[in-house]
Structure formats: structure tokens, C-alpha cells
Amino acid sequence: MYRYEFMRYPGGLAKAVTFSYDDGSQSDVRLAETLNRYGLKCTFNLLSSRVINEEGLTKDFIRTEILAKGHEIATHGEYHRGLDVARSIEGIRETLNCRLGLEQEFGVIVRGMAFPDRAVNKVRFPTEYARIRPFLEELDIAYARTVGGDNTNFALPDDFLNWVPTAHHKNPELMNYIHAFLTLDLSPSKCYCAARTPRLFYLYGHAHEFDRDGNWELLEEICEKLAGKEDIWYATNMEIYEYIAAYRSLIYSADGVIVYNPTNKTVWFDRDGKCYKIESGETLHID
Numbered sequence: 588m589y590r591y592e593f594m595r596y597p598g599g600l601a602k603a604v605t606f607s608y609d610d611g612s613q614s615d616v617r618l619a620e621t622l623n624r625y626g627l628k629c630t631f632n633l634l635s636s637r638v639i640n641e642e643g644l645t646k647d648f649i650r651t652e653i654l655a656k657g658h659e660i661a662t663h664g665e666y667h668r669g670l671d672v673a674r675s676i677e678g679i680r681e682t683l684n685c686r687l688g689l690e691q692e693f694g695v696i697v698r699g700m701a702f703p704d705r706a707v708n709k710v711r712f713p714t715e716y717a718r719i720r721p722f723l724e725e726l727d728i729a730y731a732r733t734v735g736g737d738n739t740n741f742a743l744p745d746d747f748l749n750w751v752p753t754a755h756h757k758n759p760e761l762m763n764y765i766h767a768f769l770t771l772d773l774s775p776s777k778c779y780c781a782a783r784t785p786r787l788f789y790l791y792g793h794a795h796e797f798d799r800d801g802n803w804e805l806l807e808e809i810c811e812k813l814a815g816k817e818d819i820w821y822a823t824n825m826e827i828y829e830y831i832a833a834y835r836s837l838i839y840s841a842d843g844v845i846v847y848n849p850t851n852k853t854v855w856f857d858r859d860g861k862c863y864k865i866e867s868g869e870t871l872h873i874d
């Protein structure tokens with residue numbers, strides 16, 4: 588019998604890095620250019636009202652420098668109204684209209700979200716979260732990024748509609764967090780068996796803050812530290828969500844010996860220190 592099984596990212600990796608930047612301002616041009624140079628992946632959270640009127644980014648830029656470069660676009664409300672303050676029907680329109688606007692403009696499915704304005708958080712706003720969560724589910728929102736304390740354990744969310752990032756780029760502890768993440772060794776010989784969960788470094792912010800604060804060199808420093816590592820998977824928020832969904836869809840025999848992958852993705856997992864790869868449609872017999 589095995590003791591523990593943990594998901595591993597594509598390639599059998601234990602760590603991933605993702606970025607999430609909001610509002611679609613003109614500063615996103617420099618952000619996208621920088622991330623593209625480093626091969627980092629970002630989710631750009633956009634307001635459909637601004638996108639349609641090209642306030643901030645042009646549609647052409649979103650097509651060629653964001654979508655075509657492998658980044659994701661996600662909803663951030665039609666008009667950026669806080670879902671905790673807006674009445675439910677207004678929140679529903681905010682979210683649905685943003686989805687419809689972005690999807691119809693760019694011909695892609697948009698199911699990701701970052702809470703606009705005041706980030707609703709399950710712990711800080713339990714009543715509002717309980718009211719909002721059902722309509723996000725009904726609107727087919729797959730995940731929603733919130734804010735709420737630093738996720739210093741680099742943990743993946745148990746509730747994707749309450750996805751707490753690692754830190755904002757202005758966090759004074761940021762470089763310490765990056766160092767802790769990069770030096771984290773999850774190999775069987777270095778890490779206690781029950782602690783070998785997959786980890787995610789999730790950075791968020793607004794590109795216009797780099798302009799306002801005059802510190803674009805901070806972004807360069809962050810990218811330089813995080814990019815180009817062989818033991819890290821670089822992915823958008825949705826790529827991470829969809830990969831985890833595939834892992835969670837694996838089907839097991841009662842004793843765990845037989846594993847079947849009904850999804851369209853190749854999936855990796857670690858079982859007591861040994862890495863397994865299971866192709867789409869494959870059935871694995873593990874002795």
C-alpha cells in the first residue's frame with residue numbers, strides 16, 4: 588500500500604508560477620512586453636466596457652501581444668463594481684456582460700475572474716461570499732482571484748472561487764517569499780512525505796502601479812529571479828485550473844492500484860516519491 592499521492596504539474600514538476608494583473612490599463616503594454624521577454628505567463632483581468640471602447644489597450648494589442656503569446660484574459664467586471672456592494676442582480680450583470688463582451692470580441696471562452704474593486708474573501712466577507720458564490724457558479728466562472736493575507740505556504744486553493752494569491756508585487760516581504768519558493772526542495776529525501784504537495788507562486792497587482800511608483804525595475808528583478816527555471820511550470824491561471832481539474836478527474840480502483848485518465852490531458856503524479864505519467868485515455872496498473 589502507498590501512503591501519499593500528490594499531483595505533479597506537467598513534466599512531473601512540483602512548482603508553478605503564475606501572474607495576475609488587473610484593469611487593462613496602457614501600462615499593460617510594458618508589462619506584457621516584459622513578461623514575453625522572460626517567457627512568463629499572465630492572466631490579464633479586463634473590464635469589457637473599457638476593452639470595447641479601447642480605453643487603455645487596443646483590441647489588436649490584446650489579440651497579438653496577450654492572447655497570441657499564450658496569456659489569458661479574464662473577467663474583472665463590465666464596470667469594475669465591487670460584487671460585495673452591488674446588489675446580486677447587478678453583480679450578475681457585471682460578470683455576465685464582461686464574459687459576453689470579451690468572448691464575443693476575441694472568440695475565446697472566458698471563465699476566469701478577479702474580483703473587481705474590494706476583493707471579496709471567504710474569511711473577511713463570509714456573508715457576502717456566501718451570497719455571491721452561487722451566482723458565480725451559475726455563470727460558469729471557474730475560478731475567482733481574491734486577496735486576503737499572504738499565501739506563504741504557496742498552497743493551491745481548495746475553493747477556486749476564493750483563490751488567494753501569494754502576494755502583491757509591492758509586498759515588503761516579496762523577495763523573501765521568492766527566495767523561499769525557489770529554494771523549496773520537495774524531493775523525497777529533502778521534504779517530509781506529507782508535505783510534498785505541489786506549490787504555486789502566484790503574483791498579482793496592477794501594471795499602472797509600476798508607472799505610478801516609477802519602479803519598473805522591480806518587475807525586471809522579479810522576472811529575472813522567477814524565470815527560466817527547469818523545475819518550474821509557467822502557466823496562466825486557467826491553465827493551472829484546468830490541469831488540476833484533470834488531475835482531480837482521475838479515476839482509481841478502491842485499492843488505488845489501477846488509475847484511469849478519462850481527460851484529454853497527460854497527467855503527472857507522485858506516489859511515495861515515485862513520479863508517474865498517465866496519458867489521456869490510459870489505464871495504469873501500479874504495483
Ligand SMILES: [Zn+2]
Pocket residue numbers: 609610663667703704
Ligand atoms: Zn481592478
